[in-house]
Amino acid sequence: MSPARFDTIVAVGGLVLASACTVAYLAGWGLGEESISSRAGLLAGSALLSAALLSLVLCRMNRNAQLAKRFLDTICEASDANHQVAARDALAALDAGSSWRPLLKRIERTLADRQSRLTDSETTRAAIEVRCRRALADQQRMSDIISSIPEPILVVDGYDDILLSNRSANELLGLDGMQAGRRALDQIERCQRLIALVGELRRYPSHMIRTESIELEDLRGTRRWYNVSVSALAAPRADDPTGVDPSGGVVVVFRDTTALRKVQKQHAEFVSSASHEMKAPLSGIKAYVELLADATDDATREEFVNVINGQAERLHRLVENLLNIARVEAGVVKVSKHAQPLNDILAEAVRVVQPSAELKQIAIAYEPSPLYLGVLVDRDLMLQAAINLLSNSIKYTRPSGKVTVSSRLVGDNVQFDVEDTGVGLSEEDCVKIFDKFYRVAKDKEMAPGTGLGLPLAKYLVEDVHGGRLSVTSKLGVGSRFTITLPMVARGSTLVAAAAHV
């Protein structure tokens, strides 16, 4: 039985009971002529009972009304998420069958519906926010990527407004100095050619990319070469989605080709220098072959043959040097080290360069150490290094100068010097002469060279033999090249040789 019906029955029961008592009292039925007091007691008892029953019903109704009120209060005050909890609690507390119940149930349903719609929209909002954040992060990342690319990059739209430019582009083209607001292509004063290039790309849309080498001054005022490529921004064409709209924007990329140009120039100069160097002995050979054909006596003929032989030898050495440097570059140098006395190698080197020294009237003083000075080296390669140092000294020493070759023991190392009374080197050149192809500017006039002799010697001493090649020099006084190699004991000759077998 529902509580509401129970209430009604209790209330109606109370009333019927009170009415029955009243009728009984008035009619005097069943009681006869009993005392007035017992009639009054019966009346009062039944009235009391009826009042108690009625007040019970009223109490229950009041409690339900208060619960409903509290529920509505909670709804007014509570946050969205608590509505359903409040409704559920109130419904649980309300007696079933109360007249508030259907109304509250409806309110609860409506609230639940609202709540679920709210949750849906909340989810959608969160999703949108996530996408927004992701898009922002993507954009920031793109912009960071473009900014960190060292090559200057510039994006221009169809109206010549600069849409995007990275740090390098700002620096190179002076975009930072531009007024805030509209940054336009035609405001770039430092590179007029760029404006023309963009124009050409738009005029001849069949060429989707145009490239040109442009010389520009960088921040430090150094002139540098850039390979500038201007390509159409890949925006699909309105009439033909497969085509690209050339009237749209363009992307401009600057590639610094200064270093490449320098290498190319060095290479060209090297080839020119090498072939010039080769022509000298070749000219000698050719001239003397001609003279030889006309020579009448044996003595002259022998002299000519000797010259031809010497020049052929010189040509051979040069080719050997070129080949060695090429091998070094390719990293295919065959090394076979044996323990041997350094002085033997030095004596041989002196013997090889003696003729060219005599030609220039340069005296070579050979001052070997009286000690054994064992070194573990590849004889041919170390000889090459020594010859290169000697030839270099002879080259840059004026006639009647002196070149001294000496060796000594320093601690656990063997050292030998090639000292000359030549033109000397500046401090800066002392470092640079070991760079491949580097030639001291003023020395270019003094003697032809390939700029390979010293770098090769350094490679042979340091990389191949773990030694050290250094130079000290004073301009106008002379230079001293020093090679230091670790010493090996005489006895280790056998060990080293055995190890190699």
Place this chain on the structure above:
Amino acid sequence: MSKRVLLCDDEPYITAAARFKLSQAGYDVECACDGQAGWEAIQRQRPDVLVTDCQMPQMDGLQLIARVRSVAELANLPIFLLTGKGMELPHAELKLRWGLRAVLDKPFSPKELVRHIDEALADQSAAAATP
């Protein structure tokens, strides 16, 4: 009196070979190992012909030629330029600019050089003979 030829080249073998051949042909030959020495030799004893290499220490061949041509009395001195530079030098332009007799590529033939010098001197004396 035999004609004087000045040879300027930093390659001793080149000058030696040319000197041998030219001496055989009856020339009086002097050699200089660079442009500076060449210029000093020209001032010391005026040669009838100058043969110079292009790339030399101190003063190179072109600098020497420029200096020679800046002197009025040497305006007609026949000059031969030897060069190992090949295409790097514009031969025709140099010939025209400095009034060179010929630009000879290295390696060159000493015999050829003697023939060139003979011709140059013959032309010069022919020009001198015509009033």
